[in-house]
Amino acid sequence: MWKAAVILRKSVIAMQFHGVDFSGADNGGMHKIRVASWKSPTEISVERADRSALMRMILASAKSSEHHVWRVDAASGLPVSTLRAHSIDQSWLAAARWSAAIGSPRGWRTQLRLISREEPRRVADAEARTPMAPMNLRVFKATWTFICEVLLPLHEAGVSIAPMAPTASHATVCEGNSSSVLNRLGFPTRGYKGEGDPPKRVRALIARRLEESGIPISTNLMQQAIADSEGDVLDALILLTPLVHTVVPAEAAVEGWIF
Template sequence: MLPVWEAPVCVWESVSTTHLYGVDFSGADHGGVHKIRIASRSASGEVKVERADRTTLIRMILESARGGDSHVWRIDAPAGIPLQTLRAHGVTENWLASARWSAEAGSPRAWRTRLREVSREEPRRQTDGEARTPMAPMNLRVFKQTWTLLCEVLLPLHEQGISIAPMAATNSRTTVCEGCPASVLARLGWPVRGYKGEGEPPQRVRGLIARRLIEIGIPITPALMKKVVEDTEGDVLDALILLTAPSQTVIPASALVEGWVY
């Protein structure tokens, strides 16, 4: 049985001195083509949402590390690979080794083909079970996000000294970690489905979730509320959901390799 270790003080512990970011990520071709949504909350409490591609996202994260404040980036995409998959391919059970091995494939499609040549199973990580994430990292709807975040975002960021929690800590005051809006909604007992799509019912659910975010301390202006309600894909809302504080927990040793949903 893998040991467990007590999680360090949560990176959200001092919200008053930390800049928080929730990122609705995209693994689409051509760098995400501004499909990414970044919600940010400054130390003063101001909240805004902006569009970005992956190049812009990486630049913003690196720029945040140049100041003296703490910055935490919570990204909605799998940040690691299941141990079962690494063992099936003889990959060293180490997050950095798994990221470099994945990058060798050259593209998400080639990576998935390599995986399926050995097994067509889609194993879930321990954190997927704990956080009740909707899909496994290699699922057909998710694999592009998994590979792209791991190989084109996290790996180069780590090489620039950025801390990737909990797998690859550094001395940087900027930390990137994994989040999942569906997991947050489930934990809070809020609607997990029904807020994406056109028409009045999904609009009503988006408005409901946004009002509940306001109730727990995330300020949403009328202008931003309008964006939330009108965004049929729910991307703006997903980014805002990731500004909520995660629950404190004991993190298993497997998370140092597979990643952990905060």
């Protein structure tokens, strides 16, 4: 066991936090990404971005005098068992490059299923109680895209990837999971996405509980979060909750970890 570099919420003045709802993008993050940014103790903004815009934002933050933490709702690595099954070196970078070389999320999932149709979960998935494995049909496009077209080029640009490839960069990208956060906080984990009054009431409940927990949600932003039937705005806000500090297992350096 080893302790990963801990990302501390010291102050939103000295450090800016960003929650990125990425995993709901069915086309692998081409658009529909929502980025919540905690810009000051009393100011949070949520904006829509495509993948290119998200990359530009992260790279720009690396040049900032402040430290920026980007918590993204998408799987950041593959299970060690999957790497072994495909004779991939036991490292996050080797797995990312192997995945990228396949060229597409569909081809990647097909390649994985040539060896096994099982969907193994990572140590982080078991710990955080995530609803799906990284290669699940519902999330595989986001998984491949996040690893291959976001994390890999960011790593090559010197951005810190926690805990697999930490650097001294002022920008750190880590994995989050909105469902896991809701479960940990005791908030409703289901029933907040969809049209109609019942889901809307659940969104309102979650948003108000987030506000009560210390996240400064303005009246306008509260209305946006409640009105958004797909739950993207709310998911981004959920990812602004305090990061989980824990001692992580050695597998996390390869598989990724959920903060």
